[in-house]
Amino acid sequence: MVNQKLHKSLLWVLGISISLNVILIAFCIYEWREGGVSILALVDYRPQEIATKGPLSSPQLVQEAENLKAKSFAEVCNSLSDTTAVSDGYTRRDIALAVLTSLHHFNIEKALQGYTPRQKVQLTASSQPVTIFAGLLDEHYSLIADFVREEKWPFTSEGLYLRLRKTTGYDQDPSLRLAFCQTEEYHRLSLLLTRDADIKEEQILPLILEVDWSFIAQASKPRKLTLEESREVKRCFLLRAKKANPEPALLVPVKQVIAEERPPIPKNPVKKAPPETVYTVQYGDSLWSISRKFHVDIEAIKKVNQLHSDALKPGDTLRIPG
Secondary structure, eight states: OHHHHHHHHHHHHHHHHHHHHHHHHHHHHHHHHHTOOOGGGGSOOOOTTOOOSSOBOOHHHHHHHHHHHTSOHHHHHHGGGOOOEEETTEEHHHHHHHHHHHHSOBOHHHHTTTOOOSOEEEEOSSSSOEEEETTOOHHHHHHHHHHHHHOSOOBOHHHHHHHHHHOOGGGSOHHHHHHHHTSHHHHHHHHHHHTTSOOOHHHHHHHHTTSOHHHHHHHTSOOOOOHHHHHHHHHHHHHHHHHHOOOHHHHTTTHHHHHSOOOOOOSSOOOOOOTTEEEEOOTTOOHHHHHHHHTOOHHHHHHHHTOSSSOOOTTOEEEEOO
């Protein structure tokens, strides 16, 4: 009786296994017929000859990267089909992609339709380090080539922002402005700047282009803010825009928010830090959140610590002025 039950259980498990294999085979055949990316493209694949333990400093790889850095974006894109071996199992197209993503802000995640390679290797000992994506398949490079060919502005949000900063007024390509206005960063900043303020849609982009990208990236991070917190972020943002460009035309939408008093101090506030308090940056901290915690102006913190950007890393120590 026991053997009969065990036999039935094994048959049931075998039936499920066969069914799953049939579904997997059918899916692979469908993908192949439709010309999609193979199953291998959905996972990181690494040939044995490729060295992924980094950082790399091979003279051949460094020289190849330096040669590509001297070329234009279009010229580097032409090397994406070049499978000539360079060193350590990497090809010229691997180095070309590294230069495109690291220096030209090429949007590899969008090119690969949301897939981000997890295996990354730093190429050092060059004028500017670049990140190589290890073990990409021909299917990946086929998607990248299609993206470069079909997309007029194949860049990340930061890449679009930097290209807009290089041109002004009538020199700006309308399609470039449109591409940036469709990014998540622009959308979040648009909601932030137009909330409780007389700022029009056409005034948002000129304001954004006056602020450095590190602050834009920090201010546009998806997070829940109270009304007072959002007003303070907006105030800091507009103050930076005013500092960068004090022209009267720019200040029209800024006056209302700049003139407002700071948000009221919340109940049970943290006591003001004594002179020269040393604070260790925690995960999720930003200059804005630290300034709110100790009731110290962001610019004062940057000045004391000689910071040239708003970028912080967990474990960094900051001197908090009294």
